[in-house]
């Protein structure tokens with residue numbers, strides 16, 4: 001039987017609405033929904049190719065156990081949960097709950113029930129050892145607001161902005177905020193056509209940079225210096241929003257002092273950009289009526305990522321880029337609680353130095369979470385608190401974590417390693433004692449609450465209109481399939497360990513007032529995913545049932561909500577002169593010029609349109625152009641090195657060396673190599689670079705050049721040299 005239904009793509013955080021054609025319940029074609037009022041039919045190849053993912057030969061339809069001889073045995077999910085629960089109980093009895101850790105990869109985000117239930121399970125066993133991809137991706141996005149404070153009414157939005165600053169982010173390909181994730185190419189084109197002046201700071205002339213009014217194309221790793229230079233121009237020329245600053249901002253004198261060395265000529269010399277362009281960027285940003293600023297993964301992976309994110313917030317605050325009293329709230333919430341904010345600051349809060357203390361390198365819990373880069377050492381280092389068991393949820397640690405050699409050693413040293421995944425191709429699964437076969441996103445219900453909450457992760461994220469969608473399961477399972485949703489695994493092992501689960505529902509914009517709501521699981525009668533969704537959306541502005549009645553997704557306008565004035569006597573201010581960040585600015589200005597001598601290139605990260613981290617690499621249709629991650633370089637650099645497209649080289653950093661296949665890219669600045677993360681062969685089964693690509697995590701060290709708070713190592717703007725293969 002053939003039919004068609006609406007769904008939600010969950011292959012990335014954009015959560016595009018899709019139309020799914022099916023034959024006997026099996027998806028045969030996925031396209032965008034051209035009638036959708038927010039996405040206008042947008043999809044990308046990753047979403048459309050899900051039809052080849054649900055029944056891919058690598059797909060797991062039953063869980064697997066790795067035997068002592070390295071072979072794999074298919075077992076039922078019930079047996080897998082029996083055995084895992086028993087082993088976890090023994091580990092906790094012998095070593096305490098801290099011996100159990102979880103790692104949540106990128107894919108946890110679009111599954112609304114997984115994070116709350118896995119967290120509830122960790123809380124129930126008494127372990128704080130929860131690690132996520134946030135600390136190896138964009139930790140500055142969580143650290144910076146803690147140091148700066150937040151604006152309760154939120155930022156001005158892209159839709160009516162006159163300028164937007166994009167730092168090392170290319171949302172047209174990455175769907176990573178800045179330009180909203182809903183059809184970013186059209187949104188940017190429309191915005192430029194109505195007069196928006198886009199400012200891009202990026203060593204590559206990206207798709208977004210093509211539309212920029214000013215494109216600063218610096219030497220990688222200089223984002224902090226450039227932003228300091230822009231702030232200096234704005235302060236010196238008194239282009240800031242004096243009224244907003246007077247009422248809501250503190251620390252301006254300290255900021256002015258910290259950016260004083262960053263004159264246009266100094267910044268131009270160190271970042272290798274024209275000084276006039278820096279001044280033009282600063283004036284353009286400050287003189288526009290409305291605007292915003294967003295940094296991407298690259299600047300967060302580069303040195304001083306916290307500082308980059310912090311200076312972006314400072315720039316927004318001195319220019320008053322926050323919603324003012326009397327303005328209409330663009331998105332007052334749909335599945336989340338109604339949002340009626342005041343035009344007032346939430347004061348800064350501790351960014352680190354509390355909670356769980358790691359045994360390595362002095363890390364503590366932090367606004368961004370525990371340092372994932374320290375987890376391999378927590379596994380390898382003997383003694384009290386040693387991590388013995390790891391559960392990986394929607395991630396691929398062996399390919400994604402920095403310092404792949406140490407990661408490999410650590411994963412092999414575990415007493416118990418469990419991967420929750422949809423397919424067995426992922427390299428980490430080869431090392432896992434158990435791989436729990438999980439449902440594909442099309443086989444379980446979906447809703448857009450995560451994307452709604454993303455608004456609070458960073459400026460230019462989430463929905464800027466009250467849009468929401470719910471989608472029921474859209475793909476039938478084959479006869480005999482034994483797959484679970486990730487949250488069901490945690491429920492299953494909790495039941496076997498005879499522990500009760502409780503979810504605490506706390507949205508970031510409500511945490512400053514009141515207790516989180518609690519949802520206690522019935523441990524005798526398992527709820528279904530819809531029941532959990534109801535619990536997570538309880539108190540939402542629009543009932544989930546109403547959203548369900550509009551399967552194609554809709555903008556749920558209601559009565560207009562306006563930003564209220566500040567509470568009388570409100571004293572909290574946005575802090576732009578944080579002492580740690582000002583000290584970091586001073587340290588950068590004092591850096592030795594020759595510190596990277598011998599490494600004439602800098603390797604930066606990038607997204608590829610056709611794959612999402614390691615997902616999609618086993619689909620020939622997605623990899624039809626090439627199976628590896630090219631080392632993109634400036635054509636002039638290739639000529640100077642006597643290289644041509646397709647040549648193999650070795651790329652060496654201070655800490656490691658990888659092979660690379662070079663490819664010329666017009667628009668990449670000289671001295672830069674740009675490669676995508678999460679490629680490369682299984683390190684225990686090396687394969688040709690032209691087949692598997694290279695793992696750039698081998699170029700990073702988790703012990704050197706590491707951020708002291710998030711633990712993120714230098715994973716972009718890495719000083720490297722090119723050697724002939």
Ligand code: SF4
Pocket residue numbers: 009010011012013014015016042043044045046047048175
């Ligand atoms: S951008 Fe692509 S992968 Fe992301 S949700 Fe949309 S279709 Fe899916």
